[in-house]
Amino acid sequence: MNIRIPAWWAVLGCASLLLACQNQPAEPEPADTIATSDAAWEDYRARSDHWRSVDRDFIRGEVAAEGLDNPRRPARTHRFGFDPNQPTEWYSTDEGRRIADIVLSFQTPSGGWSKRTDMSKRPRQPGEHFGYEFSYIPTFDNSATTTQIELLAKAHTATGDTRYLEAYVRGVELILEAQYPNGGWPQNFPLRGGYHDYITYNDQVMENNMTALHRVSLGKAPFAQAPNDLRAESAAALDRALDAALATQVVVNGKPTLWGGQHAPRTLEPMKARAYEMVALATAESVSLLDFMMDLDDPSAEIQHAIHSAMAWYENNVITGYRWDSDTREIVPEADAPPIWSRFAEIGTNRPLFGDRDHSVHYDIKDISMERREGYGWYTTAPSEVLEKYEDWKRRFPR
Numbered sequence: 001m002n003i004r005i006p007a008w009w010a011v012l013g014c015a016s017l018l019l020a021c022q023n024q025p026a027e028p029e030p031a032d033t034i035a036t037s038d039a040a041w042e043d044y045r046a047r048s049d050h051w052r053s054v055d056r057d058f059i060r061g062e063v064a065a066e067g068l069d070n071p072r073r074p075a076r077t078h079r080f081g082f083d084p085n086q087p088t089e090w091y092s093t094d095e096g097r098r099i100a101d102i103v104l105s106f107q108t109p110s111g112g113w114s115k116r117t118d119m120s121k122r123p124r125q126p127g128e129h130f131g132y133e134f135s136y137i138p139t140f141d142n143s144a145t146t147t148q149i150e151l152l153a154k155a156h157t158a159t160g161d162t163r164y165l166e167a168y169v170r171g172v173e174l175i176l177e178a179q180y181p182n183g184g185w186p187q188n189f190p191l192r193g194g195y196h197d198y199i200t201y202n203d204q205v206m207e208n209n210m211t212a213l214h215r216v217s218l219g220k221a222p223f224a225q226a227p228n229d230l231r232a233e234s235a236a237a238l239d240r241a242l243d244a245a246l247a248t249q250v251v252v253n254g255k256p257t258l259w260g261g262q263h264a265p266r267t268l269e270p271m272k273a274r275a276y277e278m279v280a281l282a283t284a285e286s287v288s289l290l291d292f293m294m295d296l297d298d299p300s301a302e303i304q305h306a307i308h309s310a311m312a313w314y315e316n317n318v319i320t321g322y323r324w325d326s327d328t329r330e331i332v333p334e335a336d337a338p339p340i341w342s343r344f345a346e347i348g349t350n351r352p353l354f355g356d357r358d359h360s361v362h363y364d365i366k367d368i369s370m371e372r373r374e375g376y377g378w379y380t381t382a383p384s385e386v387l388e389k390y391e392d393w394k395r396r397f398p399r
Helices: 008-012 017-021 036-064 088-092 094-104 146-159 162-180 202-218 228-248 283-293 301-316 368-376 384-394
Strands: 322-325 330-333
Touching: 088 146, 088 384, 094 146, 094 162, 146 162, 146 202, 162 202, 162 283, 202 228, 202 283, 228 301, 283 301, 283 384, 301 368, 301 384
Parallel strands: none
Antiparallel strands: 322 330
């Protein structure tokens, strides 16, 4: 068995080992908070309240005009119902324009889009909500809003239709409006409360927004015709976001590690989300952020240090000689299995952690319910790809 310390005994899932272990979970060191005024946060809350009212009043007006008691719910789908990877020229076709027009119709008055909403069949109808899940309208979760922004930028490039330009500019403006004073982003904006208001790395919220702003700021295709003022604002917002990313990297015993799935907006400490998503290092979510950082042409010394430190954590906490068994829903020995990492690692000890719907946290995956074992990804191979990319990156930016 080849599992590096300190992960080896946690992988075994043996309760007696937990009792015998002398390592105790460590509290993360206080985050380097970013100086922001109370007035800036009050202004941010006021903007959120404003856009919530705008979206709400628009729907209420349509519902009243249609003589409905409640808004209709659009059709649900896993993502959005369309292929987001179509080439730019495809949007000059009849089918491409049809999809672009449907996406246009689902843009909220505040400028964003929803998740799990079918935007492939027909345009949104009067009195119909902007999304299937009413609590996620609009959202950055599950690649919502950034996906639609890029699609409409492609459609504008292909057709020259200014409706698409105006719509994607409004979408980028929502990302700018939704950015916290210290540079992070919540999962939803306008704010909805609860864990949705945390600075969110889960489902690539931070990384997707940073990627969009980076491409807009550089005028990279399909954003070559983005207005100059939008490009400048996007560049400034990206700088703030990178500062937030550096400040939220969890530090233990003076060493930067990874990021949590979500962090408190003001104190920046890692936070719990859903019942089974505990305070922990989030190995999969950190991958997408690192992937973005390594694409920067001229990363600062601070960003370079953050990348080197995170990669060292991955290298020191890899699990080899085991694979995930989809039948038993646990890891089993297999000599030639590719490297894996636990989805969550305890801060300070780096032990794999597993959560359940009753908010309990366990070191052994067999101690959680079968429903959660089957319904959540507890191990990941994603760090392997970013470690491979790191081999080239570190030659350009050595320690």
